[in-house]
Amino acid sequence: METNAAVLALSALAQTSRLAVFRALVQAGPAGMAAGRIAEVTGIPPSSLSFHLKELTHAVLAHARQDGRFVIYTAQFDTMDALLGFLTENCCGGNPCASVCAPVCPPSKEPT
């Protein structure tokens, strides 16, 4: 991931509402979540939510697919991966810093 994309992704996540939205999407997994449901869960009014979803989509952290009358949003896990990789390089790259990896991702947990 190059710097520009990283800044874009970081900006997208650096906002309370959007971080909440992204977390909801991550929890929802690949099945995703309809926009309306996200609004419901987060309490963000539709027009504001739409703005934030566009922002996340633009940063390729979310993806929208139409499903009937609904628009289903999903988290773009690979972008998140790439961002984590970028940040880790910027942190571990030839330096102290440690302990992030082992403890956090336990031995591959099966999604339900």
Added chain:
Amino acid sequence: METNAAVLALSALAQTSRLAVFRALVQAGPAGMAAGRIAEVTGIPPSSLSFHLKELTHAVLAHARQDGRFVIYTAQFDTMDALLGFLTENCCGGNPCASVCAPVCPPSKEPT
């Protein structure tokens, strides 16, 4: 790390100049870097740099110590660690996503 701190840290990094500054600090390691040197390396004018350094410090991603006439800034690796942990939970937490951890941080490297 709680959400507020995460948003703070993300905001601090979500800006081209600051990301550049933070990278420079990470490269400099625990020895850190004088403000003037950072200005030199990044090409950011002193007053702007000061603003950004304050921002990074406020997010506890950097730390300032006085050394004679210089102010030496260092990266706060532990905060970065915490941020990565937070993001990883928000990504790996019960979901697909993978591959971030194993390859990036090799088998625990002793800090010098």
Added chain:
DNA sequence: TCCATATTTCAATAATAATCGAAATATGGA
């Protein structure tokens, strides 16, 4: 003390981002 260097604060401005109601647009079903 006085000077040179290092850094920060001030202040004014410009740029960007967030908020949200109301109106517009899409979609499927009656």
Added chain:
DNA sequence: TCCATATTTCGATTATTATTGAAATATGGA
């Protein structure tokens, strides 16, 4: 076609952040 529901766009407003030169402050050495 017509209606109800889902979502987005518009537009006007407010809030926050970034940018920098110039002035202020701090520090060590002559």
